[in-house]
Amino acid sequence: MSVYIKKLHIISFGQFENTSIDFTSGFNLIYGKNESGKSTIASFIEGILYGFDDGVRVRHFNKKQEIYRPINSYKYAGIAIFNKDGTDYRISRNFKNGEYEIYNLYTKEVVEAKASNLNYPGEFLLELPYEIYQNIISNYQAQESSDKARAKVVELIRNKDDYNFSASDAINILDNKLAEIGTNRAYTKPYAKTKAEIEEISSEILDLKSLRNETNKDFAKLYKNRDDIKNKSEKLKELKNARDAYRENVAYKNLEDEIKYKNELNYVDSELKKYEDLKIKENSTSDKKTENLSGKDLHKHYAFYILGSLLLIFLWRYFKQNYLLAIAIILPIMMIAIDKKDSNLSDDADKKYNDQRYIEYLKLINEREKILEILRVLENQDKTKDRSNIKQIQKLDIKDTELKIKRLENDLEELRKNNIYLERKLASAENQLNNEVDLVDKLNILEKNLKEMEKEIKAINLAKETIIELSKSTDADKKEFDRAISDLISTITKDKYSQISYDSELNPSIITNTGESLSIDKLSTGFYDQVNFALKFMINENKLDNFIIFDDAFINYDLDRLRLALFFLLDLANDRQIIYLTCHNREEEVLKNENIEFNKIDLEEI
Structure with missing residues (x-):
């Protein structure tokens, strides 16, 4: 026995107020004269289970709700205890608004239910819709069925x-479901759209994987550049510190100038070697000039020549020797020639002094003197400075240092530019790669959905085949x-x-x-x-395995037919609860004559 009624407690419903009725799980005969409330009890059971909603999921006005509304009480409610599969459930219902509660008396817990579904208690206990309950469970005299029922x-x-x-309805539903899912050619339906989206996202993910590989390489370049920047920056700092220390130390500066001018002196000396001949001739010419007389001495020299010639002439006149005359004549001429020759030699020397080469020679001499003077000044200045680190200064090649600094600065500038480019590129790539996780998740969901659709298509086709096979029987x-x-x-x-x-x-x-x-x-x-x-x-x-209610269902039966019908009901009561409501004594007489035990409920006594 699946479901039967154990007890009804009518708080206020129709003409009943604070009324309790106990039932057995077998045959229950409820006796009452006309207008004694038999149909009210049947309607109370129906109302407890399904409310006054006529099986419709939207609350609306119901004729029964007004028929059984109490006149003398503000309460409009009731309670029923049902047993389902050995467990007792208490159902409470407020008939004013349809509110209900299903309470498990075994677990002491309220059964969760959707309040808007007023039929839920009946659907929960009997697992039947209102239409089946109304036409199969609850039987009335000359009961007619609606088309829906x-x-x-x-x-x-x-x-x-x-x-x-319904096999035919099921086939139609399954075909409609297949149409909703679609095929490869139905591009607007979920199946084809999902496949197209999977292909598109798979392509995007593949592109992102290539981008990630390229990004990893760019990251490696970026990190290497940063290391290079760090190392070169440290090297640049060392070189700049050395250069700045060199520039800021006066001893360094003096040494730099000393080295500079010594180099220049060496250069001038090497150039002067090219003018060694001028230096020798200059010395010999100077000696001859020293031997030559000055302008005043030259007059004396000529006077000596004249006096000597006159003396020879005098001797010639005195001794009459011709050679004396010849000598007197030739001597002045020879002396003049010699003087002229000396004069020519002097003119040639003067010409050489005015020669461009000689001018260059003199310039070098002057330059050398100036350099020597500067070196003497530097030497005097440097005597007051600290030269303890002179060896380090001598090792430093300031020009090479400046060149290295320039190269490092250029390298660092290129590295920084490259890093800026890489960082921008990586930032752009990162924005795209951030979508990769979402795309993978979306792809997984789509692939899962596609598999589910394929499973569903397979299951639908299998269900159709099964239904068709079963329909044959x-x-x-x-x-x-x-x-x-x-x-x-x-x-x-x-x-x-x-x-x-x-x-x-x-x-x-x-x-x-x-x-x-x-x-x-x-x-x-x-x-x-x-x-x-x-x-x-x-x-x-x-x-079915539920209780059945009969309300004057056999009123048109003659006694023989009634007797046979009751016997069928008694057989049925071995497996399910029978609630039989009547206003006649015939049913009780038939049962007593057959010595059949039953539970009688007299409405006149409650």
Whole structure:
């Protein structure tokens, strides 16, 4: 036994107020005269389970809600205890607004439920929608089924395990689902769009991987450049410190000038070697000049020549020697020639002094004197300075140092420019690479979705094949169901009607024992009730495991038919709870005459 009612406690509902009713799990006979509240109890059970929502998920005005609203009480509520699979559940309902609570009496916990679904307690306990409850669980006299309810019942009959299943509807749903997923050619549907997006993102990720490899190389270059910058900066600092120390120390400066002028002196001396001949001739000419007389001495020299010549002439006149005359004549001429020759020699020397080469020679001499003078001054100045580190100064090549500094500065400038370029390039790449994780995650999700779609497509196709195969056995199941109903109807009617079957819309087709086929409009009210009972009995016996409520369902039965129907219900009560409401004594008399035990609830006594 799956679900049965243990107790009802009506706080205020219709004419009942603070009323409790206990039930057994078997056959329960509720007796009450007309207007005593039998239908109220049936409606209370229905209201506890499904509220007043007529199975619709939107709350709206309901006729029953107003019919059973208490007149003399502001309360409009009730409680029921149900047992499901051995566990007791207490359901409380406020009928004013439909609010409810499902409480597990075993775990002492409230069952989670969606408040907006007023039908949930019935769906939770019975696992049935309101339409099935209304047409199968709760039976009324001359009860008619709505089209929606009939469709639900048809599905219940057709399917062994799921009352809400239609093979044709399922195939249509599955085909629609396949259409929603799409194929490779349906470019606007999820399947093709997902594949296209996977290809696009995969291409982007591949590009990003290439970019990351290039970025790693750029990072290596950047780090190497930074190391080079650090090393060269340290070297540059050392060279600049040496240069600055050289510039700032006066001893360094004097040494620099001393070296400079000594180098210049060496150069001048080397150049003067080219004028050695001028230096020698200059000395000899100076000696001859010293031997020559000055202008005043020259007159004396000439006077000596004249006096000597006159003396020779005098001697010639005295001695009459011709050679004396000749000498007197030749001597002045020879002396003049000699003087002229000396004069020519003097003129040639003067010409050499005025020669350009000689001028250059003199310039070098003057330059040398100046350098020597500067070196003497530097020597005098340097005597007051500290020359303890003169060896270090001598080792420093200031020009080479300046050249190295310049080269290092150029190298550092190029390295820094290259690093700026690399840093900008890496920053740009980093912005792109930041999307790689998101792209990979998105790709994983898309690939997962694609696999799920492929699985779903495969499952849908498998489901379609399975449904088609199972549908082939529907006719056999339907024939067996029709046979069971026919046997029941034949028994109830004492073989008056031998066969009954239902079409796809659950419309009965009746065959009499004479072979005549009867349409539904030719059936009597009593027989229609019998057909309706037979259908619901077979459904409950074969499809459901819940309590069943009968409210004057057999009022049109004669005593024999009622007796047979009650026997079927008693057999049914071995597996499920039966709640039978009546205003007649016939049911009680039949049960007592057969010595059958049952639970009687007299509404006059509560």
